[in-house]
Amino acid sequence: MSKVVLKIENLSKRYRLGEVGSGTISHDLNRFWAKLRGKEDPLSQVGQVNDRTAESISDYVWALKDINFELREGEILGVIGKNGAGKSTLLKLISKITSPTTGSIKAKGRIASLLEVGTGMHPEMTARENIYLNGAILGMTKSEIKKKFDEIIEFAGVGLYVDTPVKRFSSGMRVRLGFAVAAFLEPEILIVDEVLAVGDIEFQKKAIGKMKDVSSNSGRTVLFVSHNMSSIKTLCDSGLVMSNGTVSFKGDIDSSIQYYLGNSKNLNSFKSYENLDEKPGSKDVDLLEYKLIDKEGEVIDSFNLYEEVSVQMKFHIKKLNGKIYPNIHVLDKYENYFLVDTIPENEIPKETGIFISTFKFPKYIFNTGEYSIGLAVTSFPGSIVHFFENPAIIFNVTEDDLSLRIGPSTGMLPGVTRMQLQTKTLKI
Template sequence: MKKKDIILKADNISKQYKLGLVGTGSINDDLKRWWYKIRGKENPFLKIGESNDRSTKGSSDYVWALQDINFEVERGEVVGIIGKNGAGKSTLLKILSKVTSPTTGEIKTKGRIASLLEVGTGFHGEMTGRENIYLNGAILGMTKKEIASKIDEIIDFSGCQRYIDTPVKRYSSGMTVRLAFAVAAFLEPEILVIDEVLAVGDAEFQKKAIGKMQDISKGEGRTVLFVSHNMAAVKNLCTRAIVLEHGKTVFEGGVDEAVDFYINMNVTPNSLPLHKRNDRKGYGDFLFWDIIKQKEDGSVSNIFLSGDTIIFVIQIKNKFKREIKDIRVDFGLNNSRDIRISWFSTSIFKERIVLNESKEDIEIHLEINNLPLKAGNYSLTANLIVDGVPQDWISNAVYFDIENGDFFKTGKIISSNQGDFLIKHKFLLNDE
């Protein structure tokens, strides 16, 4: 069996902060910590503190931005780190990049680490782009000759040729990120650490950056740690992923499974079950009881990618067990601004839905293939008509989220600013 080539190992990493103050916040606390240290005892402040849940008010001034993080990364792997804002992703990357130290635990690495954590990280504003390339190379331990051999590639990739001898303080955030990524990628570190900062770049640059990261990992055998809220980009680039929540690892495994776990972790149920909603209109002999959102594999979810298949399992209650000659279901699709953008109805089909038996529970499936929606929040307003009589109507009966996905099945992600809908199309060369 081939031995694993571990290039990075996080061993029991934790990071504690005191809210509002630097250090422990008082001479008494500092003395207490020092006294325990010289006696060879554990820091007493490690026994207190709360998890980093920013949505709740805590009772302690101490919070754990990270707690007991353990993982290994093999050479050539691309590992995604995903989680909601405040989950501890950036703190972990700063520790891995040695920008800050862990409160407990240890990071073990083999080789140089290049980091792209925030716009302008490692750049001196008064120095030109060219000078900053040499500065960053020197920080990575490279000689002037090594940097010079790569500088033309760096400048060309960044697209900042015209401004390369201008002080960086005059760059836009997008230009700064372009140059910073080019420096980090082309100066050949063994480990490349990339935070969500790539989102600052335009669609063209993001595509170039992801392509370069693929080349780095697959072609050159170097390791990439990648943080992003773009799940399609994570799926496209990473081989494995770690999910963080409130500073703790809640999942580690294959990228598809990790993304599914993260998506389902963020499901926010309606405050009331559908059958208990009283903001409804209609005669009421038949009621929408529940509407379940499923993926193509049958798993229940609240978040889907553009291009996915979504199945709405519509459960209807027949209160008086009446026979049905014609049941009509309409759904109005609304965007986050509550504007109607599409409509689905059984009435457009020739075949009527007829129920000859007096069933109490009725189930109808609405299947939508190749979701052509851009990223955003959507809802369905539900309407039920039985034998021509309006029975039940509920505004915004069900909500769901769409994230950018590989709609065209080309491996390329279309950003949200390219209109409201995605439409299948093709170009043909009329070469007569």
């Protein structure tokens, strides 16, 4: 097992909201006075998460809250999350651009950050001069740059224009030049923010290839932020999903992406605990994952009442103790029980291991509107509840195509179900 090269402990960062300047002196004094008396900072709100959709109660907001994780040598970690989830703040803290409010970051070796391509390049200076300047800004010494100069020029493909001022370069050439310098950095830990979004596909591929090369050959550890799932997938081995300033998921890259895609649509119909330390469950049975899926197996949180959907529950039986019944509880929007169901005798697991139970709903079982589903595993004898997540899944039923409806009505029909009864109409 390779050694830990980056360790992040209880890292938090607080920002002040609104216009900085008005009333700052009074805030400063207020704080200073509290500090003087040894009281807690009156302006820090404890335990508030960064949710930009909700108005904050305090003037301060936690952009990051209690982040903990480790990176091992040679690991390439992809950080994913929605805008405002705290990714950039995290990178800024690790690259020392701003300092944390609490917690610590410990690293072994040099950290270089590539939050932008070509930082500090001066348009009036030539490519040669800029390579030296940019390299030095990124932390290289002059002799290091000198040694790699030819390689950098070649990688950037600007060999003919070494002594041309950069302002004459096309934007693509500038990006290539900037990336080329960064690609030949030799830090132990490299921090990369979506810099690859610029540049053409060919160069992106080259850049990703180069980064991958470097990390597998020389054991460089990379922390990579991107919204581009395909580049994250090709480049990274593990993933970290952030939301509202906290780590909501950490695991291998595939399940991280799956988790993120599930959540980014604001779905309340998918959750994976597989790579989390704390799972709902008992000493015998753990819940690993659940989802609401359509016929193709895609996770959905809204569907038409004339479509078939299923609920899947993945659970881990660590110890077999009696008969295990996974069961689901469907409630309507008024929280009236709509139905409870479990599996038949012949499906009951007879050994330990990981199981998936699927509950398929027939067409027309729901009426339009919102429903929720609770998930549980219960074992008998003793009626032991191992976990009961309620509500776990929340979904919405619609009826887009009214022509499929039986009968002349086009308005909303009352009732909790739209089950179609068998009918028979005969003349007597």
